[in-house]
Amino acid sequence: MTGALPFPNISPELFSISVAGIEFALRWYALAYIAGILIGWRIAVALVRRPVLWRAETPPMSAEQVEELLTWIILGVILGGRLGFVLFYQPGYYLANPAQILAVWQGGMAFHGGLLGVIIAMALFCWRNRAPVLTTADMLAVATPPGLLLGRLANFINAELWGRPTDLPWGVVFPGEMAQACGQAIGEVCARHPSQLYEAALEGLVLGALLLWLAFRRGLLKRPGMAAGIFVAGYGLARFLVEFVRQPDAQFVSEGNPLGLAWHVGGYGLTMGQILCLPMLALGLFLILRARRP
Known part of the structure; x- marks a missing residue:
């Protein structure tokens, strides 16, 4: 195959040290x-x-409460992401x-599960602290895309979650x-589609830049639920489209189902990732329409 790009020789480990015979490594x-x-x-x-960014100049919580919420979010991401996978x-x-469920160091995290985990953690935090759910969700929506960008770049460095075979000149070996x-x-x-980079660009860079611009320059946060709706629908749409060129998980691929479709009729269907994006699109559109009401 001509024109394919070689995979960059980047170690998945940033560095490693040995302490008392035990190896510790920091991975990308x-x-x-x-x-x-x-x-x-x-x-x-x-x-x-910046109270001026919010409706009635009332943020959902204080800066100190954001730090407390962070702990809840971390737990939601890890537990939800693992259980979702x-x-x-x-x-x-x-x-x-069942013992392998706890072996998170072997890999296996699902964004959709992590999102559910974050939603549950956020809801519990808001209930406990009497914080408004929609504006808290808006805050998290604007803050999340940089993590998606970095996570997808790390997927690329790890040479995982690559795309389907391609003859395009930017295909990666x-x-x-x-x-x-x-x-x-x-x-x-x-050569395969570098689908991790497609997702990094769409879910992280484009969606993140849009939300930051709308939040800081266009009064997005004055409409509770709008930022959350744009994030959920935007991610759902980006992931749905990238799934067309992303290699499906091996357990869905078979001789009779070479495209790895989780649901199909004849030669047409949807991957598991696309199926999980449908409720995201529906929820996102609902939040956007709700926020547009006077």
Whole structure:
């Protein structure tokens, strides 16, 4: 295959040290989580410290409460992301191997599960602290995209969640036996869509820049629920589109279902990622329409 781009030789580990014979490593993926949370926290604090951005100049909480909420959000992301992967993508395997559910260091997190975890954590925090749910959701919506951007870049560095085979000039030759299993002729390499970068650009960069501009320049936060609606619908739409070129999870691929569709009739259908995006699109549009009411 001509014109394919070689995968950059970047180690998944930023650095590693050995202490008393035990190896400790900082991986880019972990750093992405940490940096995304810290950046999101600073954005949220900046928002609540500007009362003029909010309806009736009333932020949903104080800067100190944002720090408390952060702990709840971290738990929601980790627990929800892991359980979402277990339930949505490999329930049979984990039902047979329940001890593996806790093995988060082996990978396996689902954004849709993480989103549900964050929603539940946010709702519990708001109930406990009597904070308004919609404006809190708006604050989190504006603060979240940088974490998505960094997370998808880390996926690329880890050479995981790559796309379907492609002949386009920006196709990337990802390493690994599975990434190179495209049915190509012996001696040829398999280039794939860098779908992680597509998602980083759409879900992180474009959606994030739009929400920041609308929040700080166009009075977005004066309409409770609007920012949350734009985020949920925007992510759902971006992910739905990228799923067309993203390689589906192996458990959905078979000889009779080479496209890995979780639901299909004949040769047409939807991947699991697309199915999970449909309620996001519906919820996002509902929040947007609700926020537009006078």
